[in-house]
Amino acid sequence: MTNFIYSIPTKIYFGKGQISHLGEAVGAYGHRALLVYGGGSIKKMGLYSTVIDLLKKSSIEVTELSGVEPNPKIESVRKGVKLCRENQIDVVLAVGGGSSIDCAKVVAAGACYDGDAWDLVIHPGKIKNVLPVISVLTLAATGSEMDAFAVISDMEKNDKFGTASEGMKPKASILDPEYTYTVSKHQTAAGTADIMSHTFENYFTNVKGAFIQARFGESLLKTCIKYGKIAVEDPTNYEARSNLMWASSLAINGLLPNGAEVAWSVHPMEHELSAFYDITHGIGLAILTPNWMKHVLNEKTVGQFAEYGVNVWGIDPTLDQFEIANQSIQNTRNYFNALGIPSTLREVGIGEEKLEIMAKKAASMGLEHAFVPLSADDVLAIYKASL
């Protein structure tokens, strides 16, 4: 186990009806809020009017930044920063999924930064002060509701970068699983794949002796495997929605990587797919993951894949290690398929054209420090195997 600092100041209000705490959660940080949300699904489900009513009751003035895109764009961030300045915003409230929360975080940082917000995306170290961020979550996926990270895209440059800062950790997040009842099968599947990918990125590590972290990782994988399928088939199943929602936060709030840290592999590769083709992040992850696993399976890593197979999939431990490993990788693919996720990049409109340039960009994102170091050629091979 390596040294770590664990600090998650986010107060989580979890469960049905916890929106009743919204006024106190936001009001603790000021009385002028920027409300950040996406395409209007929160209006359809009635959450928007609930939020507005509750904020009004707590005498909180609301300015709105709506229309935040999936894979949120820097233009939305810039718009939000401008609104913060014009309206002396005290606190930024995201209502939505990871995209709205990520956007809100960088808006909150940008509002305290004298320059263009894109600087803060490419140079996280420039983030000094951040307005308080609060979130109301409507999609179990990114874990942005309880972490320091945000991913922002500049589609003009086909750039998609992650940034992070202690100050961007939400001060409070309201997690009501019922808000995810209306999430489509497609987004439910993608969200589940995203949670599983966060877990894989931490679970496959070179750090020895981080036993708790590994068992916690397996716990979250088992949770996703059990409940992702139930949620896709039975969208208003509270048990499934609540376990997935809590898993989304726990997969990325530090419990898994602290003491076992390694650079991520599949996320950097997927970010290029989204940056060039604007596909759904979780779908890209699910397509790449089994091919990444096959690519990095070798004499040195087989023990860890076998452990994954035995502890997560219940594969007979007396089988040959490579047999267990390969079976566990096939199970992973089969599971994503069972969620309705395609197996190939072509199915989501990605052809050979840009694979090389994407591979080069991905390889420059720290992949030399990954579980198994990956060069541009490795990434290209994984992309090609995923076609």
Added chain:
Amino acid sequence: MTNFIYSIPTKIYFGKGQISHLGEAVGAYGHRALLVYGGGSIKKMGLYSTVIDLLKKSSIEVTELSGVEPNPKIESVRKGVKLCRENQIDVVLAVGGGSSIDCAKVVAAGACYDGDAWDLVIHPGKIKNVLPVISVLTLAATGSEMDAFAVISDMEKNDKFGTASEGMKPKASILDPEYTYTVSKHQTAAGTADIMSHTFENYFTNVKGAFIQARFGESLLKTCIKYGKIAVEDPTNYEARSNLMWASSLAINGLLPNGAEVAWSVHPMEHELSAFYDITHGIGLAILTPNWMKHVLNEKTVGQFAEYGVNVWGIDPTLDQFEIANQSIQNTRNYFNALGIPSTLREVGIGEEKLEIMAKKAASMGLEHAFVPLSADDVLAIYKASL
């Protein structure tokens, strides 16, 4: 899964040499610290002088409350409160195990309370303000380093009560596994049993559908089972000490009970043993636990004990449920024995004399809301089975 609020503001500095953060951790809250510690083992291991040097370097004035007992007594708390008032203490720093931290917490609350500190032990609601508490942990056991609880005894009245307050959660805790290298076999075993008991208290719950919490519980039990024995046999094994230390915090910081909450069973029963006989808490827990399990095993609970047996002990799931359950209970007893913990109360000097009065007191501590509700007669039966 039931609704919950999760909020652990404690910043954890985990790993070798993290004591280097002491100055910043304490200094963030003031420059007059009360240093709370026990019988002097921190002097023997050199930690005391390190702490004093680091505080001096950060220009922090130190007042000392030493000699805090295992099962900390209200007299020590009162002494600490007086020292806080006389020296205008800003921040209370505990260096030690759960006893020193628990004492520090109630001292910190008592310093802000206009009355006798015992009021705060029996009426947690009276705790309003609390001085900031920081801890440096030297024993993996109670989890006090990352929770809101403190247990204080009044031996004159044979009273041992737990109290709790949000404000008592440590602001920061330094967890260096090397500080536990000198913990005796006996205390290592007792600490491991304490962590396992915290996990059992949460794992055996009537709340349905808290899947993540159950899998996390099993993860911590497997951690204790694997590493408790290693730490007893090979005290300077960093992997064992680090996993046990992190398990001690995670078993009680809210991850397990949030969403799955139930009143505890074995702790209230053990508190009476310590209150009347001043025995080591973890040893009392280990003696009682298998007998409690046997007592509450029935048609309704057998499924949960079987799940425990299969998921934690790897017992063949095709066996009869009661067979799995009984085998898992026997494994639990055998494991405690393997740590060198006795199986009976007589071995720690407890006879029949006070069982009835202790059973009545224990039963009044909310045991009617436990996993399986326990009356005074039930408790008496469990005590007698433990003789």
